[in-house]
Amino acid sequence: MKIGEAVRVTGASVLVEGDMDRELGGAISGDLLSFIMAEAREGWLWITIQTHVNAAAVAVLKEVPFILAASGRMPDRTLVDRCSVEGITLATTPMSAFDAAGALREAGFPISS
């Protein structure tokens, strides 16, 4: 699934538009930064309620191209700015992380390998 489609499926509002045609290789959901550092893979979508600037550093280091803030969390200005610089797509969805994941799976998002 492409980033643009994942945005549409989760009803998300885009704050930073990166490469919306980028194909997502998988997805992970979590709010512990070290857990994401350990488990995320290059090209994955990251669903989280962490909306401070440090999320961008994790995404850069793990080459995560799309951060989706869940439960209507509004990313800090500093996170928006950093994602812009790094070309990371940043969006916020009113759905919980659970519901966003469910909607993505229902729309055919493949099992992450």
Added chain:
Amino acid sequence: MGQEPYVEEYAIQAGDFSAIGEASTKFKATLKMLGIASDLVRRASVIAYESEMNALIHGGGGMLRMTVHDDHLVIEASDSGPGIPDVQLAMQEGYSTATDEIRELGFGAGMGLPNIQRNADAMEIDTEVGRGTRLRATVAFKQG
């Protein structure tokens, strides 16, 4: 014939949480520029990030240094913080002394040192209560 190792070093400022990951991100850019294989870059990035985070959160700031040799790289973090009273306990996944405030930001999950160990070919911790902590992690470049 061996070349001079490449050294890059940054100060980790106490209390500047928004800066966590800055030094690691610079290291990563350097490694990519040096043409290091991407899986090694990713491992080094995890080590650098967790070391940087530890030095800031637990060590009250310090230094982060990366040395790139022909066949391996070394990431060293040093701080003058409180030291680690029980390293074995600190190595246990999930054990953390981080405050609630830090945990709410998603740090302090008790995964830092285990993450470093998992991604390093060798890891040494030299710590003394009241003096500080030095961590040294090595990633070898040898291919399968």
